[in-house]
Amino acid sequence: MSAPAPHDQSTAVPAPSTTASLTVVRRTLEADDVISLVLADPGGRPLAPWAPGAHVDVVIGPGTIRQYSLCGDPADRMNWRIAVLREENSRGGSVYLHDEVRxxxxxxxxxxxxxxxxxDSRRYILIAGGIGITPLLPMIAELDGRGADWKLFYGGRRRTSMAFLAEMSAHGDRVVVHPEQEYGLLPLDAVLARPEDDAAVYCCGPEGLLSAVEAACGGWPSSALHVERFRPREPAGDRAADTSFDVLVASTGQRVRVAAGRSILEALERAGLDMPSSCREGTCGNCETRFVEGEVDHRDSVLSPQEQLTGDAMMICVSRARSDQLVLDL
Structure with a gap:
């Protein structure tokens, strides 16, 4: 959200309203079970600009959308590159792209x-696990171009499963390649042992790695750590205790009842409101909505804990209300 975000989800959802039909101009095997796809406009028109960290929705079929990080060169307006891991427990997305797309x-x-x-930061510590390398590739290119102080710690199960190693070899000892088969798990306690006020930590990979990095950064400034998840965080609390509440549309005064067990997004759609959405599990950020009144029960995997605590945005596909009413800026 899987290459960050490439994750498979089974909920049938409408396709994004502003998709474009792009042509696969190159397909490359990058590692065991990892392919890259280079996409271009069939008419030769420039593609939309983007910055490191961005991802796109890919429509696999009716009701099936996946998110993949852009991992090419942001300066290249004619091509986008994504990478796809063939998931062991795929629900269709990665298997389709591996087996059907050429x-x-x-x-x-x-x-x-x-x-x-x-x-912006004085120093950058980048940590990738497996396919989590993808959003970090354009970051590395950007930081290297700036002459910034950065270092990448790249872990994976085995060397042959780690994509883009040849690209990373150009950066010498700034890249630490750490296959688990050869060296064990990434030494996060050593990498993150000393909290730094002027460093940014970027991490993407499987949940076990993210949770370990979050724990290792417990003593760091809250603004230092930046993560992107493939899948939603493990749910906290008793979801069976969810209750119903009202949502008030600030611009029209329309009141919509959100039943227990139903999301705000679903309730608004049933009420006839056309809401942007994609993953419907709190990882892609497409349904981000501003709230102006009420107490939010944040359940997304996009906003940082600090943003959830002090911000005025929520992901209406998964987050709910702790209060009897939420007023949304719609």
């Missing part, structure tokens, strides 16, 4: 969105 295939792709932007 050079010349057409894919419906949404515009870039960025929930993982590169912030």
């Amino acid at each position: 050079a010349g295939s057409a894919l419906e792709v949404g515009p870039p969105r960025n929930n993982f932007p590169l912030v």
Whole structure:
């Protein structure tokens, strides 16, 4: 959200309203079970601009959308590159792209969105696990171009499963390649042992890695850590205790009842409101909505804990109300 975000989800959802039909101009095997796809406009028109950390929606079929990080060069307006891991427990998305898509295939792709932007910092510590390398590739190119102080710690199960190693070899000892088969798990306690006030930590990979990095950064400034998840965080609390509440549309005064067990997004759609959405599990950020009144029970995997605590945005596909009413800026 899987290459960050490439994750498979089974909920049938409408296709994004602003997709474009792009052509696969190159398909490359990058590692065991990892392919890259280079996409271009069939008419030769420039593609939308994007910045490191951005991802796009890819429409696999009716009601099936996946998110993949853009991992090419943001300066290249003619091509987008994504990478796809063939998931062991795929629900159709990665298997389809691996087995059915070739050079010349057409894919419906949404515009870039960025929930993982590169912030200004004196120093950068980048940590990738497996396919989580993808959003970090354009970050590395950007940081290298700036002459910034950065280092990448790249872990994976085995060397042959780790994509883009040849690209990373150009950066010498700034890249630490750490296959688990050879060296064990990434030494996060050593990498993150000393909290730094002027460093940014960027991490993408499987949930076990993200949770370990979050724990290792417990003593760091809250603004230092930036993560992107493939899948939603493990739910906290007793979801069976969810109750119903009202949503009030600030612009019209329309009141919509959200039943227990139903999301705000679903309730608004049933009430006839056309709401942007994609993953419907709180990882892509497409349904981000501003609230102006009420107490939110944040359940997304996009906003940082600090943003959830002090911000005025929520992901209406998964987050709910702790109060009897929420007023949304719609």
